[in-house]
Amino acid sequence: MTTQLEVETVTDLVKDATAAPSMHNAQPWKFRYVTEERLLMLRADPERAMPRSDPGNRALHIGCGAAVLNLRVAAAHAGLTLQTRLLPDPKDPLLLAEVRLAAASGPLRDEEGLARLRPAVHQRHTSRHPFADRDVPEAVRTALAEAATGEGATLLFPGLWHAETVLELVHDAESRDVLDPERREDLIRWTRLGDEADTAVDGVPEYAFGPRKRDGRAPLRDFAARRPVADRGSATFERTPHLALLSTPGDTPTDWLHAGQALERVLLEATSAGLATSLTSHPLESPELRWLARDPAIGTGKVQMVLRLGYGPQGPATPRRPVRDVLEIV
Structure with missing residues (x-):
C-alpha cells in the first residue's frame, strides 16, 4: 500500500526531474512508480519526438538523461540513494531508465556532491539574451x-x-x-x-x-x-x-x-x-x-x-507539464 509520504516523495522527485532541459522543451518523458518494488521507471514518449530535427531520437535521449541527473540530485538532497540502470530491457527501447529508491544507510559517497546542486534545479533557465563581455574564470x-x-x-x-x-x-x-x-x-x-x-x-x-x-x-x-x-x-x-x-x-x-x-x-x-x-x-x-x-x-x-x-540574465522559466500528467503510481 502506498503511503501518503511516499506519494509526496516520489511526486517531488519527479517534479525536479521534469525541470530538466529538452529540445524545444518538448519534455519527452513519462514516469511510472511501482510501489511494491520502490521502482521508478522513466520511459521515452514517442509522441513528443521530432522526426525531422531528431530522426534518431538522440536529443530525446539527452533530455531524458538530464531528467535522470535531476532525479539523482533531488534524491541526494532528500537523503535517499538511487540504484540506477540505464536501458535495462533490450526488448523495450522506450524504457530508458529504472531507478530504485532506498533510504541512505550511510554517507552518500558517490552522490554527495549532488545535493548542493538542488537549488540550481529550478534556478536554471535557458537564456537567449546578450551576455556581458567578460571572461569565465x-x-x-x-x-x-x-x-x-x-x-x-x-x-x-x-x-x-x-x-x-x-x-x-x-x-x-x-x-x-x-x-x-x-x-x-x-x-x-x-x-x-x-x-x-x-x-x-x-x-x-x-x-x-x-x-x-x-x-x-x-x-x-x-x-x-x-x-x-x-x-x-x-x-x-x-x-x-x-x-x-x-x-x-x-x-x-x-x-x-x-x-x-x-x-x-x-x-x-x-x-x-x-x-x-x-x-x-x-x-x-x-x-x-x-x-x-x-x-x-x-x-x-x-x-x-x-x-x-x-554573465547575463538567467532567462525566464519555461512551462512544465503538471506532475500528474507525466507520473503514474501503481
Whole structure:
C-alpha cells in the first residue's frame, strides 16, 4: 500500500526531474512508480519526438538523461540513494531508465556532491539574451569540465579557430532551414505564440525567445522562424561568445543518456557559479555538420551539445507539464 509520504516523495522527485532541459522543451518523458518494488521507471514518449530535427531520437535521449541527473540530485538532497540502470530491457527501447529508491544507510559517497546542486534545479533557465563581455574564470571552467568528466563525458572549451568553425556551422544550419521549410516543422510545432504562450505547459513560449539578434555572433536559434512577435525588440549580442562542446566517446543510446546527465550536471554547476547558459544542437542535427564540429586537434569523440556560457540574465522559466500528467503510481 502506498503511503501518503511516499506519494509526496516520489511526486517531488519527479517534479525536479521534469525541470530538466529538452529540445524545444518538448519534455519527452513519462514516469511510472511501482510501489511494491520502490521502482521508478522513466520511459521515452514517442509522441513528443521530432522526426525531422531528431530522426534518431538522440536529443530525446539527452533530455531524458538530464531528467535522470535531476532525479539523482533531488534524491541526494532528500537523503535517499538511487540504484540506477540505464536501458535495462533490450526488448523495450522506450524504457530508458529504472531507478530504485532506498533510504541512505550511510554517507552518500558517490552522490554527495549532488545535493548542493538542488537549488540550481529550478534556478536554471535557458537564456537567449546578450551576455556581458567578460571572461569565465579558469577555476569555473575547470569545475564545469570536472562535472562532465564525472558523468563519462568531456567538456571542451574550443580555441579561437575551432570556435569560429562552430559558429560557421551554426550559420550553415540556419541557412539550410531557410532553404528547406520542412526543417522548420518541428520548431513551429513546439513554439507558443500569442495567447497560447500564457497557457502553455510545454514548448517554447514567445516570452522565452529573447530579443532578435541585431548584431553579434552568439549561436542562437530564432524560434520566431520569421513569424511576427509583438514587442520582442532586438539587441546586440557578443561578438566572441564563450562556447563549450560536450562530447562522449561513443554515439549509442547509452552514450546519449550519459551525455544528458553530464549536460545537466554542467548546467547546474554553471548556474550555481552565477553563469547564464543557453544550448544549441542546431549544427548537430545534420550528420555532415556534426562531424565538422568535433575537436580538430584529436578528431575523436562525438559532439552531443554546444553550450554558450556567460554573465547575463538567467532567462525566464519555461512551462512544465503538471506532475500528474507525466507520473503514474501503481
